[in-house]
Structures are given as structure tokens and as C-alpha cells.
Amino acid sequence: xxxxKVRNIETYYGPIMAIKGVSFDVEQGAIVTILGANGAGKTTxxxxxxxxxDPEKGSIEFMGQPIExxxxxxxxxxxxxxxxxxxxxxxxxxxxxxLMMGAYPRKDRDGIxxxxxxxxxxxxxxxxxxxxxxxxxxxxxxxxxxIARALxxxxxxxxxxxxxLGLSPLLVKEIYAIIKRINxxxxxxxxxxxxxxxMALSTASHGFVLELGRIVMDDSCDALLANEDVxxxxxxxxxxxxRGERRWKRKKKWx
Amino acid sequence: xxxxNEILQTVLSGIxxxxxxxxxxxxxxxIFKATEVINFAQGELLMLGAFIxxxxxxxxxxxxxxxxxxxxxxxxxxxxLLERTVLRSLVGEPVYAIVIVTIGLxxxxxSMVSMIxxxxxxxxxxxxxxxxxxxxxxxxxxxxxxxxxxxxTTALIFLLFSFFRYTRVGTAMRATSQNQLAAVYMGISVxxxxxxxxxxxxxxxxxxxxxxxxxxxxxxxxxxxGLKAFPAAVLGGFGSLPGAxxxxxxxxxxxxxxxxxxxxxxxxxxxxxxxxxxxxxxxQGLFGIQEKKKV
Numbered sequence: 278x279x280x281x282k283v284r285n286i287e288t289y290y291g292p293i294m295a296i297k298g299v300s301f302d303v304e305q306g307a308i309v310t311i312l313g314a315n316g317a318g319k320t321t322x323x324x325x326x327x328x329x330x331d332p333e334k335g336s337i338e339f340m341g342q343p344i345e346x347x348x349x350x351x352x353x354x355x356x357x358x359x360x361x362x363x364x365x366x367x368x369x370x371x372x373x374x375x376l377m378m379g380a381y382p383r384k385d386r387d388g389i390x391x392x393x394x395x396x397x398x399x400x401x402x403x404x405x406x407x408x409x410x411x412x413x414x415x416x417x418x419x420x421x422x423x424i425a426r427a428l429x430x431x432x433x434x435x436x437x438x439x440x441x442l443g444l445s446p447l448l449v450k451e452i453y454a455i456i457k458r459i460n461x462x463x464x465x466x467x468x469x470x471x472x473x474x475x476m477a478l479s480t481a482s483h484g485f486v487l488e489l490g491r492i493v494m495d496d497s498c499d500a501l502l503a504n505e506d507v508x509x510x511x512x513x514x515x516x517x518x519x520r521g522e523r524r525w526k527r528k529k530k531w532x
Numbered sequence: 533x534x535x536x537n538e539i540l541q542t543v544l545s546g547i548x549x550x551x552x553x554x555x556x557x558x559x560x561x562x563i564f565k566a567t568e569v570i571n572f573a574q575g576e577l578l579m580l581g582a583f584i585x586x587x588x589x590x591x592x593x594x595x596x597x598x599x600x601x602x603x604x605x606x607x608x609x610x611x612x613l614l615e616r617t618v619l620r621s622l623v624g625e626p627v628y629a630i631v632i633v634t635i636g637l638x639x640x641x642x643s644m645v646s647m648i649x650x651x652x653x654x655x656x657x658x659x660x661x662x663x664x665x666x667x668x669x670x671x672x673x674x675x676x677x678x679x680x681x682x683x684x685t686t687a688l689i690f691l692l693f694s695f696f697r698y699t700r701v702g703t704a705m706r707a708t709s710q711n712q713l714a715a716v717y718m719g720i721s722v723x724x725x726x727x728x729x730x731x732x733x734x735x736x737x738x739x740x741x742x743x744x745x746x747x748x749x750x751x752x753x754x755x756x757x758g759l760k761a762f763p764a765a766v767l768g769g770f771g772s773l774p775g776a777x778x779x780x781x782x783x784x785x786x787x788x789x790x791x792x793x794x795x796x797x798x799x800x801x802x803x804x805x806x807x808x809x810x811x812x813x814x815x816q817g818l819f820g821i822q823e824k825k826k827v
Contacts, residue, residue, distance in 0.1 A: 329716060329717075349717070353718065353719030354719055366711070367706070367711050368710060368711070370703065370706060377700070377703065378718045378720070381704055382719040427717075430718070430719065
């Protein structure tokens with residue numbers, strides 16, 4: 278049984294249909310990625326799963342239990358944590374207070390203490406700066422705070438929204454290495470939304486391509502990496518034409 | 533010496549009334565920080581607290597401290613009830629609409645009090661354990677009535693500070709006021725935070741009421757103290773809890789001095805003159821910070 282089962286969800290922003298019937302599964306223990314351009318509906322899918330937005334139609338099952346339409350705080354308690362895009366730290370709270378907020382629904386003090394150490398293990402810089410206000414940290418460190426904070430909830434499924442946004446290539450590599458470690462060491466299933474396709478495809482095992490609210494490709498990441506369309510439109514690898522020029526008018530095959 | 537005593541005496545009474553302004557201002561700021569709504573019924577909550585404590589002490593002969601505790605609990609529950617019935621259904625509506633509703637609420641509470649048998653439009657008083665008791669040091673005479681206000685407010689501020697600083701729920705409330713969406717992602721129920729904020733603000737109003745009663749007596753228009761507490765909150769930077777208290781104290785002391793040394797009438801406008809002065813020099817208020825924007 279897949280950990281997360283999304284079936285035919287349709288989500289609206291007012292009159293605008295942002296998600297037009299999306300279905301996919303996320304298997305236990307996997308890293309799954311959703312690729313797509315701006316406005317494709319990636320973030321909306323995550324928001325619909327985490328309950329911040331309600332789908333008009335369709336169903337979402339988490340561990341066999343329907344969760345669509347539940348309030349977001351209930352969904353967090355079931356074991357789904359979202360890391361929102363754009364480093365949404367609590368800027369006037371210290372690093373440690375930020376992390377403790379991640380553990381807000383939990384009652385097991387010893388477990389929280391242990392996880393705090395676990396998180397400091399992944400992000401040593403946070404362990405050195407526990408008393409610093411999160412708002413005074415650099416962008417990369419703030420991204421670490423939000424990932425660490427989500428980890429403090431001990432989620433079964435972590436929804437990661439563009440962890441590479443606005444970070445230097447080196448830092449992106451570092452963050453992705455940690456994401457991969459979290460996945461293998463903590464057995465946290467990860468659903469990753471990303472514009473940085475090369476990074477996402479090399480980290481995840483399975484991927485979806487989302488265009489204008491629809492899933493147009495659904496394959497293993499190796500297959501996606503080899504796909505001509507993904508290469509051209511998401512990886513930026515240009516194809517040489519017969520006459521040695523780029524074929525500007527090439528159409529995507531899924532259209 | 534004579535003059536110094538006189539000034540000290542005036543400042544002291546200013547501090548104690550300033551404490552009450554500070555408590556009401558705290559109510560304004562708490563609700564504003566959490567929900568971005570200015571609750572113009574905050575003064576009326578104080579008035580209601582005063583009437584409840586009057587009923588308990590004056591009519592039902594409760595001991596003072598028991599009455600204080602019961603008033604706090606009743607007002608807290610009333611705050612929760614107000615949030616549940618009136619304000620929760622307005623979440624997501626434009627802020628000005630909600631503000632108008634709180635103004636309506638203040639009228640509603642005032643008229644309701646005037647209609648309740650035994651309360652009405654008269655002025656009442658009740659006995660406190662501090663009445664007619666003084667501390668004398670040299671020529672300085674300090675009334676316990678004023679001292680009690682200062683001490684109780686200090687204890688209350690300490691309690692609130694610890695709550696927001698060290699408890700899980702208090703930290704969650706601060707987190708929600710800083711970044712509501714992120715708080716939602718943490719599994720914090722924002723509705724519960726709002727509800728708790730109203731509970732605390734109403735309870736603060738209740739304490740303000742019981743503290744102020746011996747000085748101004750209990751009457752229907754006590755709620756107009758909000759007109760003094762509001763500039764106090766703005767002075768402190770509207771959004772800063774310590775600022776609300778400091779603003780309250782500044783306005784209390786000025787008002788007291790103006791009432792003593794300046795001609796009739798200055799007392800009531802002193803608060804506003806200071807407010808305008810401070811806002812010209814420091815538009816964000818004394819403790820205000822410019823909204824931090826993300827880079």
C-alpha cells in the first residue's frame with residue numbers, strides 16, 4: 278500500500294482551477310519529486326495535501342486514511358510536515374524555539390530532546406547558534422532551520438517545497454546531501470517540489486512532471502533524465518538540429 | 533522638600549493609574565498582534581470586570597482576593613465566548629469590518645450593563661482591604677490603594693512575561709503572531725491561539741476593572757478609559773508588550789502632573805499631546821520596530 282494516495286484532486290484559487298485532476302502515489306521510504314515551471318501548481322498540490330487548501334474534488338489517503346478536508350493541524354499530527362518555500366522561519370524566535378515549535382504537537386519530552394540532538398547532528402551550525410534569532414541568520418541557515426523544524430515533528434512524510442530557492446549552488450548541494458541522508462537514516466518519506474530539475478532528479482527515485490495543473494509524465498527519475506523533452510525543457514540540454522542549429526519550434530511530445 | 537513630596541505623591545498616583553492604562557493597552561496590543569484587529573471594546577471589558585467585581589464584593593460579600601480570582605475567570609470565559617460567537621465567524625473578513633464590529637460590541641456591552649437590574653447607570657463603590665491604609669515615610673504618605681495597583685500589575689506583567697517566554701503555548705502564540713502560515717504548518721491551531729488571546733485580553737480587562745474601581749468608582753462609562761489606553765499602546769509602538777506598559781505609565785504620570793499643576797482641562801488632553809509629540813519624532817512609537825521584510 279502506498280503511504281500517500283492522491284486521486285483526481287481539483288483545487289481552485291477562487292474561480293481559477295489550479296489543479297486539474299491530479300493522481301499519484303508516494304511509496305513508503307521513497308523520495309518522490311514533482312517538477313514543473315512557475316504556476317504549474319506544484320505548491321498548490323503540497324498545500325492541498327497538508328490541508329492549507331481544500332480540494333474541490335478528489336481524495337487524498339494517508340496510510341489508508343482519508344485526509345482531504347481535514348484542518349492542517351490535524352494533518353500534521355497524523356505525520357505529514359510541510360517545509361514551505363521561501364524559508365518561513367519565526368524571525369523573532371531563537372533557533373531553538375523555532376525547532377521546539379516543530380515539535381509542538383508532541384508530548385514525549387525525552388524523544389524531543391533526542392531529536393534535537395539528531396537535528397543538530399545534521400545541521401551542526403544550528404547547534405552552535407541555538408540562542409540566535411532566526412531572523413538574523415543567512416538564507417541558507419534559515420533554510421536549514423525550516424527543514425530541521427519540520428524534522429522535529431518526526432514526520433512520516435515530509436513535503437519539501439523548493440529547498441534550493443535562492444541558495445548558492447554549493448549550498449544547494451549541501452542541503453540535498455542532507456535531505457538524502459534524512460531519507461535513508463530516518464526512513465522519512467519525502468515528496469519534493471523543485472524547479473531545479475537536475476538536483477531533484479538526481480536525488481529522487483521517482484518523478485512527475487506537472488504542466489498547468491496536470492501530470493504529463495510519471496516515471497522513474499532515470500527514465501526522466503533520459504527523456505528528450507525533460508532534457509530540453511527542464512534540464513536545458515539543447516539538441517542540435519540536422520543543419521547544426523537549434524530547432525526552435527520543437528513541440529513537446531505530450532501535447 | 534514640600535514641593536518634592538508633592539511631586540513624588542503626584543507621580544506615584546500617576547504610576548498607579550498608568551498601570552491600569554498599561555493593562556488595557558496590553559489588551560489592545562495582544563489582540564492586535566495575534567489577529568491584526570484593534571479591539572475597541574477593550575475599555576468596556578474593563579468596565580464589565582468592574583461591575584462583576586462590584587457584584588461579588590458589594591452585593592454577594594465575597595472577600596477581595598476571591599472576587600479578584602472569580603472576576604478573572606468569568607472575564608476570561610467571556611472573552612472566549614465573544615471570540616467563539618462574534619469574532620470567529622469574521623475571520624478572513626476585511627480588518628475594518630471587524631474593527632467596526634468591536635466598536636458595536638463596545639456599545640452593546642455598555643447598554644447591556646445599563647439594562648441589568650442592580651447595575652444600571654448609577655455609580656457604585658465597594659470595600660477593598662487597601663482602603664484608608666497608608667504607609668508614612670517622613671512626610672511622604674503613600675496610600676495602599678495606589679500601591680496595590682502597582683504591585684498587582686507588576687506581578688501580572690511578570691506572570692505574562694513568563695508565560696510568553698517559557699511555556700510551549702506562549703511560544704506558539706508568539707510564533708503565530710510572527711508568521712501565521714508557518715505556525716499552521718507546525719500543527720498549531722490558529723483558531724485556538726485567537727481564542728486564547730481573547731481570553732487573556734478579557735481577563736486583563738477584568739483585572740484592570742477591579743483595580744481601577746476604588747479610584748474612579750464603578751460606572752457605565754468606565755470604558756472610556758480606552759481613550760487613554762489607546763494612545764498608550766500607540767506610544768509604546770503598538771505591537772510591543774513592554775511598550776504598552778511603558779506607554780501607559782508615561783501617560784498616567786503626565787496626566788497626573790498636568791492635573792495637579794496645569795489649569796483644568798489639560799489633564800484630559802495631556803495624553804494626546806504627548807502622543808502627537810512622540811509620533812512626530814518617532815513614528816513607529818517608543819518600542820516599535822519597522823516591519824522586518826524578508827530578503
